[in-house]
Amino acid sequence: MVLFRTLRLALVAVLLSSTFGCREILHDILDDIHDDEEEPTTFIVTVENVSEPGLIDTDRANGIVPLSPGVFALYKTTAGSKAVFAPHMPADEGTELIAEDGMAMVKADQLAGEESIGMSGILSPDGPILPGEPYSFEVTALPGYYLQVVTMFVQSNDWFYGFNDGGLPLFDGDEPIYGDVTEYISLYDAGTEADTAPGTGPDQVLAQEPGSSNVGPHDEVDVIKPVADRDFDFHVPENASVIKITVKPK
Numbered sequence: 001m002v003l004f005r006t007l008r009l010a011l012v013a014v015l016l017s018s019t020f021g022c023r024e025i026l027h028d029i030l031d032d033i034h035d036d037e038e039e040p041t042t043f044i045v046t047v048e049n050v051s052e053p054g055l056i057d058t059d060r061a062n063g064i065v066p067l068s069p070g071v072f073a074l075y076k077t078t079a080g081s082k083a084v085f086a087p088h089m090p091a092d093e094g095t096e097l098i099a100e101d102g103m104a105m106v107k108a109d110q111l112a113g114e115e116s117i118g119m120s121g122i123l124s125p126d127g128p129i130l131p132g133e134p135y136s137f138e139v140t141a142l143p144g145y146y147l148q149v150v151t152m153f154v155q156s157n158d159w160f161y162g163f164n165d166g167g168l169p170l171f172d173g174d175e176p177i178y179g180d181v182t183e184y185i186s187l188y189d190a191g192t193e194a195d196t197a198p199g200t201g202p203d204q205v206l207a208q209e210p211g212s213s214n215v216g217p218h219d220e221v222d223v224i225k226p227v228a229d230r231d232f233d234f235h236v237p238e239n240a241s242v243i244k245i246t247v248k249p250k
Contacts, residue, residue: 040142042139043139043176044136044137044250046134046247047245049065049129049130049134050242051064051242055237055242058155068151070098070104070150071121071123071149071150073119073120073147074145074147074148075117075118075167076144081148085224087225087226091192095150095160099150102128102205104122123150123151124151141171143173146163146170153198155199158190160190161185164226168184180246188225189230
């Protein structure tokens with residue numbers, strides 16, 4: 001635990017020069033929840049970092065993979081899904097800032113103003129999620145609503161985790177889901193910065209000056225793609241060795 005506390009102090013300086021201390025942004029669920037006769041369900045969502053020292057072959061952060069401050073959003077429509085991020089389309093500014101630098105405020109502000117988003121907020125606003133320091137938040141929903149999260153795979157140039165297939169449905173029919181939902185998470189490449197192996201190269205955020213952004217050569221791919229669809233010649237750790245997400249109705 002002493003090791004991770006030391007890492008936290010170092011990482012906060014690098015990752016959070018423009019995010020640290022910012023307030024969490026929440027706004028009301030869409031009007032149909034208030035108008036519906038059915039009682040909405042509140043879910044506790046927990047994001048855990050399960051990476052261990054030496055997971056990746058690097059001296060940076062002792063080989064763990066910190067998870068950056070990011071965003072979460074609740075929505076019902078395809079428009080809501082695309083407002084967070086859209087695979088095979090270019091990343092918007094807010095998504096790029098999370099994916100490259102772990103800076104969440106621009107994306108959080110964008111989502112707070114989107115009519116298609118029912119509820120949104122900053123994921124882990126006070127610092128990166130390190131092993132042994134899970135972060136939990138609450139969302140309130142009715143059947144038909146989806147959850148999305150975006151958090152940076154920090155030992156990368158521009159990778160982030162998010163739920164695949166347009167988001168995670170919070171209900172199975174009329175029944176709220178419960179348990180470990182990590183299998184529905186994918187690792188995405190934002191397509192904004194040329195990639196090097198995890199934990200290597202001068203352009204990844206942990207090698208940058210604190211507060212800097214848009215560092216490094218541009219990626220010619222130029223659209224968001226699952227990392228699994230990229231033909232990299234280096235090892236990428238399994239999702240379940242880095243991140244675990246659980247959902248529990250209150």
